[in-house]
Amino acid sequence: MSELFVQAKQAILATDKEKALEAAKRHLDAGGEPLEIISRGFVPGITEVGEQFGRGTLFLPELIMAAEAMMAVTDLLSAAMAAKGGSVSASPSGSILAATVKGDVHDIGKGIAIAMFKANGYAVHDLGRDVEVDEIINGAEKHGVRVIATSALLTTTMSEQKKLEETLKKAKLRDKYVTLVAGAPVTQRWATRIGADIYAENAHIGVVRVGEKL
Ligand code: B12
Secondary structure (H helix, E strand, O other): OOHHHHHHHHHHHOOOHHHHHHHHHHHHHOOOOHHHHHHHHHHHHHHHHHHHHHHOOOOHHHHHHHHHHHHHHHHHHHHHHHHHOOOOOOOOOOOEEEEEEOOOOOOHHHHHHHHHHHHOOOOEEEOOOOEOHHHHHHHHHHHOOOEEEEEOOOOOOOHHHHHHHHHHHHOOOHHHOEEEEEOOOOOHHHHHHHOOOEEEOOHHHHHHHHHHHO
8 A cells, every 4th residue: 555545544543634634735746636545545544433433442532533634634635626527427417416314414425425526527516414304305406406315324314315215205206316325334225225226335436326327
């Protein structure tokens, strides 16, 4: 692994925002792809933080600090991604509404995905995090999007994605939209079970699958 990817991972584990930003900037200065250091350095770092938190060897204040460092670098790298432009989809059509579901404040992965969609020419309306199903549907109607993408990081909030499918059906709006579900506990099995159109394991796959559906 490149020395910079190791530094990136270590900086997140050490909750060191400055070191994390330094690794990100050095990677960009060397002409590196923003997504590469995210997926090979920073994401392994925050994943390890999550595992340590789950095992009880790291506590909430450190989880929060690691998340802050992660957000600082993803902001920087997302801006670089948007500036560079992408290469996944040559001719995007249709805009996207994105939200983290109600009860859930995790939005780092969604932020990365939005940056990738934008870099590939899609218009994205981001409703933020902790968003009610009704607000998601109203937002989709208001902005006239084709795709509704939701992110859920907690096993307890995934049910909101099911509620979205059910509410769309009840309102006779289901056929109007392509729904995409994502988030660490979300799987293809879950997407199939609730009737979502796309399961996106990561941001790149999300862009590819949306491109195939539209
Ligand atoms: C960072 C983090 C936080 C930060 C979030 C900051 C933020 N602004 O996002 C803070 C500190 C706030 C936090 C809080 C909590 N957290 Co937390 N957190 C994490 C952690 C460590 C990393 C998540 C992350 O950002 N990963 C990196 C990103 C890049 O990965 P990702 O989100 O999965 O995204 C990728 C894909 O899923 C996908 N994707 C995701 N969204 C989207 C959207 C689209 C459109 C597309 C295409 C793709 C896509 O693409 C991304 C990669 O390309 C995870 C551990 C983990 N492994 O997930 C725990 C974790 C999710 N948290 C957990 C818990 C328990 C909590 C708290 C309840 C803790 C507490 N006691 O208060 C609270 C919950 C608050 C709430 N109501 O939401 C548990 C959840 C357990 C469970 N079974 O549900 C985890 C798994 C940790 C653990 N091992 O226990 N957390």
